[in-house]
Amino acid sequence: MARFLMLLIPLIVTAGPYRYNCVACHQRRNLSLEALFFDYLLKYSSERRVKAALYSFIKHPTKKKAVASEDVIKREGLMPQTTLNDTDLRKAINTYWEKYKVFGKIR
Amino acid sequence: MSASNATATNISRSEKRTLFRFLGLYTFLVVLILGLGSTIYYNLQKDLMLQTKRLELEEFSKELIDGLKLLHIYFDRYRTYPRNPLYRSAIYDADKVLIFSTLKDPKGVRLDKVIYTTPKHQIQYIHVLDSYYLGAKYVVVEIDEDRAWFYTAWRNILLGGGALLALFLVAGILLARLLVAPMKEAMSLLDRFIKDTTHELNTPVGAILSNIELIRPERLDSSTAKKIRRIEIAARTISNIYKDLTYLTLHHQIASDNQDVDMSALVHERIEYFRILAESKRITFQTDIAPRITLHIDASKAARLIDNLLSNAVKYNRRNGTIRVMLKEGELRVADTGIGMDETAAKEAFKRYKRFDTAVGGFGIGLNIVAMIAKEYGLRVEIVSQKGKGTEVIVQWRVS
Known part of the structure; x- marks a missing residue:
């Protein structure tokens, strides 16, 4: 049991900022995180560039930086500026990348 | 210094030496020019082949991009990479990291090029995307190279180059002969002059020497005897030169x-x-x-x-x-x-x-x-x- 907890705790800690901040909010508004990920991928291509764009947008959201369509922004508005500190924000972005990245998933 | 290798210097020998030196330099320059021409021809043939293949590869890349677009849209349901037995392909992101590949050797890909041949005789075509489906910025399409152009180009280089080389060499020999002609003429003139001079020297020198021998020095005063002695020295010197020239010009006839x-x-x-x-x-x-x-x-x-x-x-x-x-x-x-x-x-x-x-x-x-x-x-x-x-x-x- 102790061993199981030792394995589980890091996962919970790592996934925490993403799950309790990003997923929770997007689920409430019925906005697909996966679709947004592929929009980022379509615009920014590489891991480094996607992560940099996500970080910049979440820190200071503007219409210009947003990848969502104008209709969605009009309907839901821009996301509020994040309250996460830098470390948690980067953890959340990493978790997001790992969850939806295409590397190793194409057959 | 031994004389074994330094015997008679004759016209034909110096002519041959000049001829060989000229021909050596000429052949080197001809080979250099033909080599340069062959390289240009080879590269032109290769470019021609690549431009022909490029149209075909562009079509393949369009087909692949359509497949990637569909895969990007339906990635949550469908994850099979678009394949075609006619070509192999790969996709790379904006940081040139390989996303997926069916290439034989994805490591040697040169993303800064458009179309090129690999050392393993494949043709690779690089297409840069505007919309990065699945994060792909670079699409690489690869087909096996048809080597027919290579053999044709080399056959033409060898046949054409050989014919041109022969032509240039014949022209070179004719040029060399033209070049050597004035030298040959000058040497021939010099030899003729020596022969003529030699012939004309014989009688007067002989007459001077034989007459000097008849003079009795004891009957002459010392001043005249001295002068006669000087004449004898001069006559003997000329006689010596005469004998040398005679030997040189006539030794092969005697x-x-x-x-x-x-x-x-x-x-x-x-x-x-x-x-x-x-x-x-x-x-x-x-x-x-x-x-x-x-x-x-x-x-x-x-x-x-x-x-x-x-x-x-x-x-x-x-x-x-x-x-x-x-x-x-x-x-x-x-x-x-x-x-x-x-x-x-x-x-x-x-x-x-x-x-x-x-x-x-x-x-x-x-x-x-x-x-x-x-x-x-x-x-x-x-x-x-x-x-x-x-x-x-x-x-x-x-x-x-």
């Missing part, structure tokens, strides 16, 4: 009368002949001549050989100098105390018309004649010289 020549007597006789010339420069002879030394040779040629050695020893000696003549079994040495020469000059000494001091008379043919006679009779001639100290010529022959 059959050799080889016999056992008494070299001891001949050397003594020739020293006496040159003594009068040597005295004019106050040069003294030191002799060490062994008796009864014989050599199987034409007597007149042996005299020519000795005369030229003695003549040079007088000509290139200093006033009040000495000439040391040594004859022993199998060896004749003539050494002077004159100006000497350096190693380079010694190497050139046997060449015809080579003169080392234009202040003294002569045509530069003496040692060339020595070398010719030495070659004919298998004699070894060596020059040992030191600039400013003197020169020694050593003639050696095998004693049976």
Whole structure:
């Protein structure tokens, strides 16, 4: 049991900022995180560039930086500026990348 | 310096040397130009092949991009990469990280190019995307290279290049002959002049010498006797030159009368002949001549050989100098105390018309004649010289 907890705790800690901040909010508004990920991928291509764009947008959201369509922004508005500190924000972005990245998933 | 390799310098030999030098340079330049032309032709053929294949590869890349677009949209349901047996492909992100590949060797891909051939004979075409489906910025499409163009290009290079090379070489030989013609003409003129001059010299020189011999010096006053002696020296010098020129121009027409020549007597006789010339420069002879030394040779040629050695020893000696003549079994040495020469000059000494001091008379043919006679009779001639100290010529022959 102790061993199981030792394995589980890091996962919970790592996934925490993403799950309790990003997923929770997007689920409430019925906005697909996966679709947004592929929009980022379509615009920014590489891991480094996607992560940099996500970080910049979440820190200071503007219409210009947003990848969502104008209709969605009009309907839901821009996301509020994040309250996460830098470390948690980067953890959340990493978790997001790992969850939806295409590397190793194409057959 | 040995005379073994420096025998008669004739027109055809120098002509051949010039011809070969010119042809060597010409061939090098022709090969260089043909090599350059072949490289340009080869690259043009390759570019032509690549441009032809590019249309085909562009079509393949469009098809692949359509497949990627669909995969991007339906990635949550469908994850199979678009494949086609006609080509292999790969996708790379904006940081040139491989996303997926069906290429044979995805490591060697050059994303900064558009189309190129790989060392493993594949053609790779790079298409840069505007919309990065699945994050792909670079799409690589690969097909196997059809080597027919390569063999055709090489066949054309070899056949065309070979034909052009042959054509250029023929033109080169004709050019070289044109180049050599003036030199050949000049040499021929010089030889003709020497022949004509030689012919005209014989009678007057003979007349002067025979008449001088008839004069009795004791009947002359000292002043006239001195003048007559000077005339004799001059006449003997001309006579010597005449004999050299005759030998040079006619030696191949005169059959050799080889016999056992008494070299001891001949050397003594020739020293006496040159003594009068040597005295004019106050040069003294030191002799060490062994008796009864014989050599199987034409007597007149042996005299020519000795005369030229003695003549040079007088000509290139200093006033009040000495000439040391040594004859022993199998060896004749003539050494002077004159100006000497350096190693380079010694190497050139046997060449015809080579003169080392234009202040003294002569045509530069003496040692060339020595070398010719030495070659004919298998004699070894060596020059040992030191600039400013003197020169020694050593003639050696095998004693049976």
